[in-house]
Amino acid sequence: MARKLRTIGFDADDTLWHNEKFFRLTQDRFAALLADHAEGHDLDARLLAAERRNIGHYGFGVKGFVLSMIETAIEVTDGRVPSSVISELLAAGREMLDHPIELLPHAREAVEAVADDHRLVLITKGDLLHQERKLAQSGLGELFDAVEIVSDKRADTYARIFGGLPGGTEAAMMVGNSMKSDVVPAVEAGGHGVFVPHDLGWALEEADAPASKKFHAIKNLAELPALVERLV
Structure with a gap:
């Protein structure tokens, strides 16, 4: 199957x-x-x-x-x-x-748990050199198959990135703490969007949750492997 x-x-x-x-x-x-x-x-x-x-x-x-x-x-x-x-x-x-990188709780465990059976892509906004440095310091770089540092995250961004991979957007999931940038546009592109709340948020990244069966919310990254397993 x-x-x-x-x-x-x-x-x-x-x-x-x-x-x-x-x-x-x-x-x-x-x-x-x-x-x-x-x-x-x-x-x-x-x-x-x-x-x-x-x-x-x-x-x-x-x-x-x-x-x-x-x-x-x-x-x-x-x-x-x-x-x-x-x-x-x-x-x-x-x-x-x-500033040194500080991983969030469960980050490494969650990424490692899904790395063997899925293609992993880091998709982030920001300054190219700074984001590359942070990834290198995080110790997670070797777990990702690809890295995309983009100027913004819109539905066409995810359509381009996921659309060129096996299964396309329909077989893709985006995990992030921003409803506006990580979740809503990923769902609009046809993929799954997983919202992982963070204690601190930026006003410019706020948005309403999408009304879609492909929208998921988890309390923290410790819950991600079980969600992925249900969708597989």
């Missing part, structure tokens, strides 16, 4: 390893630096607006985040932001890029 599920795609940041918590720590540092110029909630809202504007220009990841912080700092100080603040923001960005 032919297997129903042949390919499993994994998101990286906040699915396999920690990411958002470092953005939050840096954002707290940003708020402290600009405390004399803007209230915390207002500053957060203005930074989020800048990130939303800039995604199309800078893409996803640390570099775009730092540039958005600098832009916001210039705005809230009416162009009078001290050079020392800019220097601290740049230093914070470098620290984020250099």
Whole structure:
């Protein structure tokens, strides 16, 4: 009997390893630096607006985040932001890029459990060099058959990646913590979408769950092997 599920795609940041918590720590540092110029909630809202504007220009990841912080700092100080603040923001960005990788609970066990019987593809957004470095440091690289670092995740992204593999999108699954980027477009492309919640989320990655039998939600990655087994 032919297997129903042949390919499993994994998101990286906040699915396999920690990411958002470092953005939050840096954002707290940003708020402290600009405390004399803007209230915390207002500053957060203005930074989020800048990130939303800039995604199309800078893409996803640390570099775009730092540039958005600098832009916001210039705005809230009416162009009078001290050079020392800019220097601290740049230093914070470098620290984020250099931070050691911390795997999330059950990440290695889950990937290893499904690696023998399925083709595994890491599909992640962000800066090419940074994502490659994180994968190398994670120790998971050898478990993946392919790595796709993309500018965005849409239905046509998954159709292209999964469509060229045995079984196509119908025999593919995408696992991730972002409903907007990992789950909804994968289901729209014809595959399975598995939502793995993370304690911290980014407002720009929020979306409603798809109304589809191919949508699945698990509490954590420890539950993934059993779900895969049911679908096989």
